[in-house]
Amino acid sequence: MPDKPNLRSTAKAFVYLAPALLVLGTFTIYPIVESFLLSFYTDYDYFHDRVYRLGFDNYLYLLKDPEFHLALRNTAVFVIGVVPISIALSLGIALMLYRPIPLRSFFRTVYFLPTVTSVVAVAVVWRWIFHSDYGLLNFGLGLLGIQPVRWLTDPRWALPALILFAIWKSLGYNIVLFLAGLSNIPETYHLAARLDRAGPWRRFWSITFPLLWPTTFFVSIVSIIGAFKVFDEVYALFGGSPGPLSSALTLVYYIFVKFYREQDYAVASAAAYVLFLITFLLTVIQLWIGRKRTAV
Amino acid sequence: MIRDALSRGTILFLLSLxxxxxxxxFAWMISTSLKAPNEVMLMPPKWMPSEWHWDNYVRALTMAPFGRYFLNSVLVTALSTLGELITTILAAYAFARLSFWGRDFLFSLLLGTMMVPGEVLLVPNYVTLARLGWIDRYEALIIPWTASVFAIFLLRQHFLFVPKELGYAARVDGAGDFRFLWTIMVPIVRPAIVTIVVLKAIGSWNAFLWPLIVTNSREMRTLPVGLTAFTTEAGTAYELLMAASAFVIVPMIVLYLLLQRSIVEGLARTGIKG
Structure with missing residues (x-):
């Protein structure tokens, strides 16, 4: 094991790296660059690799396209609808599950179940639950005296239905992350606070919440980035459409339509880079705040 | 904390709810999948089927080639997991234990790609696969997924924790790097490898957008793609739709119950990476 790299050791290392680099180079690194260039192609013949003109037209197109605005708005509503509720619920459940309670491992198993199952397959089940006339959800609402809602066919209710489904699906993963974060908080703080006669709420707000903050922050960023990329849920819940009157058209669904249905590769790439920009800014915020905390 | 604020009974009640x-x-899926067609669309709903119609499963699974979808999913999951495991072990070892020019640069470059959402890769990868003539073939479903930066990163961290002295001892005994890697390093980091395999298998089994795009013919569909196609094929026969969904979901649940600990720890670990 030579400590200083030389030609021989480098050649040897690249034999070990070759399989991974071949795959990652072809299917990850090259497309990142290619997609970026493609987003500036305004007159091109992609399959024959000919570009006649470059420019910002694709981005200008996005700026003016009402469908793209709709996709951005829907995605933002989806993120705002899912993330805070999912985090509040999963934090509450994690706090209840954290210390010994009867049936604890049973509860953990159950809450985690939706996380491991295929989005598409459970979406098929939820379509049945959302059914306007015979769905379980409208039956339940009926018991409370609420008129049936056309969840999947009324443009006003498509996004709320999608949000409800996504919250159900995302809880388990967040609970696991919160449980891991809670187990990192030393018990001694709580004992000390108890000796000082701090009540349960006081202890939650003065100890648990601040010490859990890095976890909460991390879960928020991961959830927001994940929610920005929602696609499978939409496709499966609305049977291969972006909802009635495109009422559940999301950013990735827009990319999918431009790329796959309309074969407009350049606009699809530009839209994908807008998505990248959004997730990149979120990651930078996360790293920046993460660094500031460790510096303190 | 919450525990003292709420009584034990209240907590149990909330958790049960x-x-x-x-x-x-899940329960509603199973119940509907076993009903006679005339019991499916009822208001108020009938909670349990009056007769258990197991033949719904036979009908659903023969209406579309679910056997083929299942085999495709098994094949794609198994081979892409195996491929990822091999490329990951080799690359992680190089990053952890071999010294070479450009190591830190290459490692940062790979880590940087983790920030890029997969959707950015969609168009160029589709074109690459079309040029290779791989569209609608197993190659397109498997080969692009046989390497993962995240897995390399995770395994490298675990390799770094293995004492260096083990390597020196192996060298004295005459074992080269390659043999040392497979017979000593790999068994030591087994928990990390289990995590990688489990996460990859779940991700691959549930993958949807990519298989949807690169398959055209019925014969090449994986289970999730076949199931969405079945939602139009079955129309309003919800008992058949639920039987088909159960066919996709139940194997995952069984596997999850068997491997629960490694799955949950694996997912928690990926969360802590940040």
């Missing part, structure tokens, strides 16, 4: 809501879709 939540658990019931989490389980309800």
């Amino acid at each position: 939540g658990a019931a809501l989490m389980l309800l879709p």
Whole structure:
């Protein structure tokens, strides 16, 4: 094991790296660059690799396209609808599950179940639950005296239905992350606070919440980035459409339509880079705040 | 904390209520999948089928080539997991234990790609696969997924924790790097490898957008793609739709119950990476 790299050791290392680099180079690194260039192609013949003109037209197109605005708005509503509720619920459940309670491992198993199952397959089940006339959800609402809602066919209710489904699906993963974060908080703080006669709420707000903050922050960023990329849920819940009157058209669904249905590769790439920009800014915020905390 | 603020009974009640809501879709799926067609569309709903129609499963699974979808999913999951494991072990070893020019640069470059959402890769990868003539073939479903930066990163961290002295000892005994890697390093980091395999297998089994795009013919569909196609094929025969969904979901649940610990720890670990 030579400590200083030389030609021989480098050649040897690249034999070990070759399989991974071949795959990652072809299917990850090259497309990142290619997609970026493609987003500036305004007159091109992609399959024959000919570009006649470059420019910002694709981005200008996005700026003016009402469908793209709709996709951005829907995605933002989806993120705002899912993330805070999912985090509040999963934090509450994690706090209840954290210390010994009867049936604890049973509860953990159950809450985690939706996380491991295929989005598409459970979406098929939820379509049945959302059914306007015979769905379980409208039956339940009926018991409370609420008129049936056309969840999947009324443009006003498509996004709320999608949000409800996504919250159900995302809880388990967040609970696991919160449980891991809670187990990192030393018990001694709580004992000390108890000796000082701090009540349960006081202890939650003065100890648990601040010490859990890095976890909460991390879960928020991961959830927001994940929610920005929602696609499978939409496709499966609305049977291969972006909802009635495109009422559940999301950013990735827009990319999918431009790329796959309309074969407009350049606009699809530009839209994908807008998505990248959004997730990149979120990651930078996360790293920046993460660094500031460790510096303190 | 919450525990003192709420009584034990209240907590148990809340947790049970939540658990019931989490389980309800699964229970409703199974119940509907066993009903006679005339019991499916009823208001108020009938909670249990009056007769258990197991033949719904036979009908659903023969209406579309679910056997083929299942085999495709098994094949794609198994081979892409195996491929990722091999490329990951080799690359992680190089990053952890071999010294070479450009190591830190290459490692940062790979880590940087983790920030890029997969959707950015969609168009160029589709074109690459079309040029290779791989569209609608197993190659397109498997080969692009046989390497993962995240897995390399995770395994490298674990390799770094293995004492260096082990390598020196192996060298004295005459074992080269390659043999040392497979017979000593790999068994030591087994928990990390289990995590990688489990996460990859779940991700691959549930993958949807990519298989949807690169397959055209019925014969090449994986289970999730076949199931969405079945939602139009079955129309309003919800008992058949639920039987087909159960066919996709139940194997995952069984596997999850068997491997629960490694799955949950694996997912928690990926969360802590940040």
